[in-house]
Amino acid sequence: QVQLVESGGGSVQAGETLRLSCVVAGSTYSCMGWFRQAPGTARESVAGVASDGSTSAADSVKGRFTISRDNAKHTLDLRMDSLKPEDTAMYYCAADFRDDWYGPCLSRTEAEFAYWGQGTQVTVSS
Numbered sequence: 001q002v003q004l005v006e007s008g009g010g011s012v013q014a015g016e017t018l019r020l021s022c023v024v025a026g027s028t029y030s031c032m033g034w035f036r037q038a039p040g041t042a043r044e045s046v047a048g049v050a051s052d053g054s055t056s057a058a059d060s061v062k063g064r065f066t067i068s069r070d071n072a073k074h075t076l077d078l079r080m081d082s083l084k085p086e087d088t089a090m091y092y093c094a095a096d097f098r099d100d101w102y103g104p105c106l107s108r109t110e111a112e113f114a115y116w117g118q119g120t121q122v123t124v125s126s
Contacts, residue, residue, distance in 0.1 A: 002027050002115050006093050009120030016083055016124075022076040022093030022117055029095035031105035032069055032076045033113065036089035036122075046091070047078060048106045051099055056106035061087070083124045090119040 008020040020034070033048035047057040047067035055067050066079040076093050094113035099105065103112055 004093050004095060004115055004117035006091065006117045006120040009091060009122045011123040011125065012083055014084055014124055014126050018080045018083060018122060020078040020080065020091055020093075020120060020122075024074045024076060024093075024095055027095075027097075028071060028074070029115075030097055030099040031108060031113070032093065032095045033105075033108070034067060034076075034078045035092045035094055035110060036087075037092070038089040041089075043092070043110055045110070048108065049076070050105040054106065080122070083122075085124050085126050088122060088124050090121050092119045093117045 003025045005023045006020060008018060010018060012018055030051045034046040035043050036046050037043040045058055046061055047055065047065055049055045049067045049069050057065055064080065064082045068077050095115045096113045
């Protein structure tokens with residue numbers, strides 16, 4: 001069974017750092033990314049990483065968040081620096097076996113990821 005499990009969330013003060021990790025047990029993926037959803041808002045893309053290691057990030061987190069993948073360890077990570085209260089959300093990792101032939105990985109929408117984790121909560125206080 002394909003299973004994605006996020007960890008690393010928690011409650012921190014503004015300006016601090018958190019590192020999220022997603023273990024993708026039993027499989028390797030071509031396209032992976034992080035999404036987040038705050039209460040009362042739509043789920044939004046945070047960052048993505050393609051099979052060749054190229055990355056993208058939303059304008060709201062660019063320069064603060066860094067996405068990376070370790071295929072040997074079957075993990076997807078998100079380092080979040082200089083956290084702001086507006087970063088408070090449930091964070092989800094997502095993965096898909098389909099590469100760019102299906103669609104550009106770094107601009108892929110929520111509906112174009114087949115597998116999702118259960119989410120990990122990040123709360124940032126001012």
